[in-house]
Amino acid sequence: MNTSTVIDAQQLFSHDQDSELVTRAQQGDQQAFHALYQLHHKRVYALCWRMLADKDSAEDVCQEVFVQLWQKIGNFRGESKFATWLHSVATNIVLGHLRKQKNWLQRVFSIEEQRVEESNTPMSDHAELSLLDQKIQALPERARVVFVLFAIEGYRHEEIASMMKMAVGSSKAQFHRAKSLLREALSEQ
Amino acid sequence: MKNEITDVSLQQQVDELSKEMSPERDLWPGIEKAMAKQSRSNVKRPFYPVAWAATVVVAVLVSWLSFSPQPGTSTSNVDIAQVMQQDFNEQKQLMLVNLGQPDLKQLSPDMQKQFDELKKAQQAISKALENDPTSVELLNLLRWTQKQELDLLKQIYSPKWQTI
Numbered sequence: 001m002n003t004s005t006v007i008d009a010q011q012l013f014s015h016d017q018d019s020e021l022v023t024r025a026q027q028g029d030q031q032a033f034h035a036l037y038q039l040h041h042k043r044v045y046a047l048c049w050r051m052l053a054d055k056d057s058a059e060d061v062c063q064e065v066f067v068q069l070w071q072k073i074g075n076f077r078g079e080s081k082f083a084t085w086l087h088s089v090a091t092n093i094v095l096g097h098l099r100k101q102k103n104w105l106q107r108v109f110s111i112e113e114q115r116v117e118e119s120n121t122p123m124s125d126h127a128e129l130s131l132l133d134q135k136i137q138a139l140p141e142r143a144r145v146v147f148v149l150f151a152i153e154g155y156r157h158e159e160i161a162s163m164m165k166m167a168v169g170s171s172k173a174q175f176h177r178a179k180s181l182l183r184e185a186l187s188e189q
Numbered sequence: 190m191k192n193e194i195t196d197v198s199l200q201q202q203v204d205e206l207s208k209e210m211s212p213e214r215d216l217w218p219g220i221e222k223a224m225a226k227q228s229r230s231n232v233k234r235p236f237y238p239v240a241w242a243a244t245v246v247v248a249v250l251v252s253w254l255s256f257s258p259q260p261g262t263s264t265s266n267v268d269i270a271q272v273m274q275q276d277f278n279e280q281k282q283l284m285l286v287n288l289g290q291p292d293l294k295q296l297s298p299d300m301q302k303q304f305d306e307l308k309k310a311q312q313a314i315s316k317a318l319e320n321d322p323t324s325v326e327l328l329n330l331l332r333w334t335q336k337q338e339l340d341l342l343k344q345i346y347s348p349k350w351q352t353i
Binding site (some may be wrong): 026028034059071077151182186 | 192193194195196199200202203205206207208209210211212213214216217219220221223224227289290291292295296297346
């Protein structure tokens with residue numbers, strides 16, 4: 001049995017496991033919902049952490065994702081994998097959080113100008129992170145979010161542009177900006 | 190000394206990133222608390238008065254139908270009711286689209302009951318209007334039940350920011 005067969009089998013098993021739990025959670029079974037949380041929260045938290053670059057916000061937003069999921073789980077119709085649907089719900093909640101978080105001061109003095117070397121993200125958050133994750137956290141917000149969605153989460157630029165209400169070209173430009181900032185930062189190590 | 194990083198090696202590092210991370214604190218108790226709070230506020234408080242009121246509407250209309258005069262020549266309020274019902278259906282559709290087109294069949298039996306009661310009330314009012322087409326009170330009642338249904342949908346499906 002080769003590695004890809006093992007991975008396929010694991011994915012199939014987790015898909016079936018999700019389906020049963022989702023059906024039960026849709027009927028109001030909190031234990032099933034807790035099991036779904038156990039299966040998926042680490043991945044959702046990673047998405048929140050990478051997009052928000054702040055541990056406390058990531059924890060709060062990850063909680064919010066599952067609270068909203070409990071309300072919205074009835075909307076899931078099984079047209080895609082549950083994990084895919086959950087990630088799109090989570091991504092939209094994180095983006096909504098980022099929009100709310102921005103105050104007028106940030107809009108005027110755009111945090112886009114913040115550069116890698118000027119980042120003030122507390123290093124205590126980075127204790128067990130890979131070097132690349134540390135550098136991603138230090139990227140300017142829009143470049144970071146686009147990079148995480150495109151390179152790590154596998155969204156297309158068209159999807160990112162629609163979610164972030166920007167032009168497709170801007171999404172591509174932010175991605176190239178993120179890549180060159182990361183290459184520069186990693187080269188200095 | 191600089192160590193040049195290519196796109197390929199950057200991509201390799203990206204592929205090696207862990208897809209999962211563990212939060213430092215246990216997030217589940219907060220989620221569970223918010224879920225319990227939602228169940229209390231969604232199920233007990235707002236929905237029962239609606240069912241009760243809709244039931245009263247049906248009861249009043251049954252009496253109305255029994256004692257009301259035979260239909261007259263005027264059909265103006267019946268026409269208005271039809272237009273109101275069309276407007277209401279459009280508003281409801283628009284609201285459901287805005288709320289992400291939730292599947293109403295997935296509602297809990299309690300919530301389903303609230304919608305059934307409102308539907309029955311609307312049907313009873315429409316029938317009563319055919320018998321008493323000049324009644325403004327019936328039109329107001331119809332408007333009230335439609336508003337209750339829209340409010341109920343909004344209450345159930347509108348995303349809420351929870352303080353955990």
